[in-house]
Amino acid sequence: MPVKINTNSGKTIAYLSGEIDHHNAWPLREAIDNELRRLRPGTLRMDFGGVSFMDSSGVGLVMGRYKTLSAYGGRLELMNVPAQIYKVMKLSGIEKIAKIYRKDVNKGEDNQ
Amino acid sequence: MKIINEMRLEVESRSVNESFARVTVSAFAAQLDPTVEELSDIKTAVSEAVTNCIVHAYPNVMGKIYIYAAILTDNTVRVRVRDRGCGIANVAQAMEPLFTTLAGERAGLGFAVMESFMDSVKVRSRVGRGTAVTLEKKVSGKTDG
Ligand SMILES: Nc1ncnc2c1ncn2[C@@H]1O[C@H](COP(=O)(O)OP(=O)(O)OP(=O)(O)O)[C@@H](O)[C@H]1O
Ligand SMILES: [Mg+2]
Numbered sequence: 001m002p003v004k005i006n007t008n009s010g011k012t013i014a015y016l017s018g019e020i021d022h023h024n025a026w027p028l029r030e031a032i033d034n035e036l037r038r039l040r041p042g043t044l045r046m047d048f049g050g051v052s053f054m055d056s057s058g059v060g061l062v063m064g065r066y067k068t069l070s071a072y073g074g075r076l077e078l079m080n081v082p083a084q085i086y087k088v089m090k091l092s093g094i095e096k097i098a099k100i101y102r103k104d105v106n107k108g109e110d111n112q
Numbered sequence: 113m114k115i116i117n118e119m120r121l122e123v124e125s126r127s128v129n130e131s132f133a134r135v136t137v138s139a140f141a142a143q144l145d146p147t148v149e150e151l152s153d154i155k156t157a158v159s160e161a162v163t164n165c166i167v168h169a170y171p172n173v174m175g176k177i178y179i180y181a182a183i184l185t186d187n188t189v190r191v192r193v194r195d196r197g198c199g200i201a202n203v204a205q206a207m208e209p210l211f212t213t214l215a216g217e218r219a220g221l222g223f224a225v226m227e228s229f230m231d232s233v234k235v236r237s238r239v240g241r242g243t244a245v246t247l248e249k250k251v252s253g254k255t256d257g
Pocket of ligand 2: 056160163164221222223
């Protein structure tokens, strides 16, 4: 499974990897939703550091998780977002609903 | 503009072919020596067009997806993705950002991505007959083809 998930003190981190398209999005969605349903974390952090490609199916993945989270007041963070993926996200208005931290830009700082 | 090279690819509308199609077209486009960003723009746009055939054109059936790509003399890459699926009743509406007929896990951004990542996007469609999406992008690579 191209995602590793762990939850610690109310924060779930999902380390995504590989390519996120319509073909690959479904198992990612299932794995993350499982964790959200079980633990209802206050924050979900999706880490894109290991993702080499994403199209609008990935935007659907992010928006869908946001809906689940916001239904009970949870927050969403998108970490280590590579340039190609950031370009797709920018078109979607995701930055209005989640904090986006880009990969390799001002390392370690809030570079939203 | 004259065509200097072309390729054709026919695949079944299986989702596993989404990556196969975009990687194949971007490997073909690589002969123009595009920048990394230009190449990933083309790859992303092709992924959108091919995914639309799989998700929308042939919703509950297998069908064929016909992909054509050409290199033109002015460093333009032309890609046409065609299906014989359900067709689009209102193309202008379908191309509006955030418009989708499959709410839920779809964002309605495929055409918006194609339009912003490519120089031109043309859509021809007939209900019950199918859809052809033609994408073009001029790349800033070497000039001798
Ligand atoms: N090849 C096609 N055949 C039939 N209908 C299509 C085709 N391509 C697009 N459409 C229609 O156009 C709409 C918009 O397409 P677009 O790619 O912009 O968004 P989407 O596929 O719904 O969502 P996303 O691409 O963000 O996952 C689709 O919802 C669908 O109704
Ligand atoms: Mg689409």
